[in-house]
Amino acid sequence: MSREGISTGVYLTHLLRAYGVEVVFGIPGVHTVELYRGLAGSGVRHVTPRHEQGAGFMADGYARASGKPGVCFIITGPGMTNITTAMGQAHADSVPMLVISTVNAHGRMGSGEGWLHELPNQQGLVAGVSAFSRTVNRPEELAGVLAQAFAVFNGARPRPVHIELPINVMLADAGHLPLPQPMLVARPAPSPDALEDALDLLTHAARPVILAGGGALRADVGALAELLDAPLVMTTNARGLVEPDHPLAVPFSPSLPAVRRLVQESDVVLALGTEFGPTDYDMYEDGGFELPGKLIRVDLDPVQMARGLAPVLALVADCAEAVQALLKRRPVAHGRNGALRAGVARVAAEEGLEDNYRRDLRLLNLVRDTLPTARLVGDSTQLTYAGNMGFAAATPGSWFNSATGFGTLGYGLPAAIGAKLADERPVVAISGDGGLQFTLAELASAAEAQVPVILLLHDNSGYGEIKSYMIAKNIPPLGVDIYTPDLAAIAKASGWTVHRVTKLADLPDRLREGADAPGPTMLIFGDDLRAQA
Template sequence: MQLSVSLGAVLPRLLKSYGVEIVFGIPGIHTVELYRGLTDSGIRHITPRHEQGAGFMADGYARASGKPGVCFIISGPGMTNIVTAMGQAYGDSVPMLVISTVNEHGRMGSGDGWLHELPNQSGLVDGVAAFSRTLHTTGELAPALAQAFAVFDSARPRPVHIEIPIDVLLAEVADAEPAAPMRLARPAPNPAALDRAADLLAGARAPVILAGGGARDARIGELAERLDAPVIMTTNGRGLVPSGHPLGVSLSATYPATRSLIADADVVLAVGTELGPTDYDMFEDGGFALPGTLIRIDLDPLQITRWIAPALGLVGDAALAVDGLLERLGPTGRTDGADRAARANAGAAELPEMARRDLSILAAVRETLPDARIAGDSTQLVYSGNAAFAMDRPASYFNSATGYGTLGYGLPSAIGAKLADDRPVIALSGDGGLQFCLGELASAVEAGAPVILLLHDNDGYGEIKSYMQARNIRPIGVDIVTPDLATIAAASGWQVVKPSVETFTDDLLESSRRDGPTMLIFTDAFREGWPA
């Protein structure tokens, strides 16, 4: 006689068959059936203190591991809470699987006021997901998961939402071990298009590469050396060419020196980048232009045609595309790429003095902990880093200050990244942003995630205050009551350190050796005292 169990009990085993190792979620009355099968699945469960934190942790985990972050979310408020995190992941093309419940058939969308009822939960998240699907029968679960992982494997990776009505979650199914799922390979670009791209690049006088987060697995450095082409890296592309590489350009294309480099290029190869305004025109001055021949490589055919239409578009995986170009390209004989890159990087000297101090602080972090990842909130140190900071490895510098641009991201995303592997993880946050996610201080301790939080405490929303003052607007709502964050962190189990300029690197190194999380608090006076 074949035994049967609930669909909720089977679901964790299905996830395990796809290689899922961690699930982020807060158990609720509508999701407890999912936890019946979680215990024996081998999947680790991490409990944040807010569903937004669950989404941000999943985001950080996905960026660090290259695997989708998975969340179990209750219906109603659980879904409204996680929408912001899904929006950030959607904007940055981060794979995230959100599995939620919804009221049972007959109650779903009835308007009768059942617990956690929303009129159209799937419709709520449709704009921040590759797709949102409601399962009406038990037989739809396996195909829905297959479709989700098809997106993660071979399309532009973005959040996917699967919602399961409570009656379907409780329905009995055969208790059998899931078969190994079929996985899709990344699509390769058209060979004829690769031939044409290689011809254009081989004949270029002054080629330039624009590289974004979508190129994280591509051999960008090798291609740059073959072409003698400077590589301008977006925020999410930092580290594709390591700091100090003669062809690497980390000064944002928002700034004149980098724009001049692009304007002088006769052929521009854009790899895995949206060419979005927050990377190329942060101040919205309209000064970014691409007069040369543009070649775009992207998994998303729609993205290739957005904002700036290319002369040639290659739809496919960035790593496969770059491999194909390397197979077709020989030495070009050009030798001026390093000089062109150096002239662009020299533009960082024109940044405001405080930004240069911030970049020096970040450089000290990189040099002290060269294997670290840096996950940032929308905060001043991050804004400076996005302007010109260089990293040594891809997928090691990311934050919420581009694209969707949320607050409260830094700490929970760092926790997720730390759970991916043993590399040190630094979170960058301000006191205002941290107050969006204070509860996640306890989550880090509970999860055994010894992250290091560099907290800039300036008693409020300092960046917005400066922005208002620069526009002759009397600051309102930015000078907020800030609790004693050091005491809150210590009460949550954190080590708290207030470094001086002289002790900072030693304190940072010591923090990396601790078994638990550490908060390093610095103020405006610390930044002003740091050498530019």
């Protein structure tokens, strides 16, 4: 591809293609149109959301489903303030996201004179929700800054990166610049000495347990659990590491008493890619999660090792590398009753759940069993909360949502759109009517992009979970019974196929129809359907 006489904005497109970028999410504006000059005919697909927050959520879902960073083109000022919520969710869940924005030209940047879209300090705005934010002051800097971004995505704890181009730099000539070969970054492997120490602890353990988080999604954790005969406890972002009926699987939250007992009775705990976040381990904030046994932690982030529970042994490494190294050393397990211990924990955890959670889990299981290859992408809504308590996903990466950690609303639909753009697997978004209204306009984005997602919409005319919480706390439920427009009519007007499902027996057929449809499908249900599960 010729680069003679091209601008830095067009040069950026060439660089992105060199890094294998296939999709960009963005809304063109007067400050970003030069970024779009090179997109036509480049092979990079552009998807237009209706709000920059939607762009960020789409990029998040795309990244989780594809394993590649989600890329966004964002305008100066309001575009950046709009996307920071999505960046916060991605930062909390270690999701790779590349946010490329413009900024006012040198001499106008941060002047306080009121230039179009001017912010005092865009870098300061995104500092807390990004691995780094960098201003490209000369065309010659762009390739190096982009290489640093992909070094974070590929070799460190992945998080959002923000790169801003002053308008004068974006328009500057870059035809003289070469197209560098993307740098290959190998993720770190654990040190041999640390591996031997871990092997010794695991070999001599009588009751080992594995705690797996989202950082272990691409590791062969199931094989290691079998070799160690160790129950495998999966946090929200690790569900699906083993099949739902695996004898060692414990797909229940470690906030539950039964799972906590399993951990407390263990003598060695191997924690893989989990930050021990409170919304996974102490959802009810009772301080009841205890780990008296010896803790081995494996994490890409050395700083994270010093947060939360202190390990006796810390392996700074990629989880997939560490697990593979342990499998090669084949620690020997004898008489650890792993399947029995896991089974006792599973039964007790399910029995300890509230009736409404067990009912919602049966509903989620029906969705999973009807569409076994589907990804289920949840908003912060009641069905998702139940799933985080104990849903057994079918495959790694087939259950993720915004209901832990940062806990945004409006995530489900746009994240599902992004996930569906990653491959051909069915995608089911799970949302409530309240959360959907945060990003309701993205219904049109899905239809425009011809993305056949399925939206499983729980319509209870308000913020049901918060209402229940207020009542439990003896607080008058004010502000939670909201006016809900005719969502079915809005969806139909936006190009969706809509069905209201009132009988549980009809749900499988509707799901299969949605999975085979050429466009998006909304399945609306109420508490009457939940009661049938």
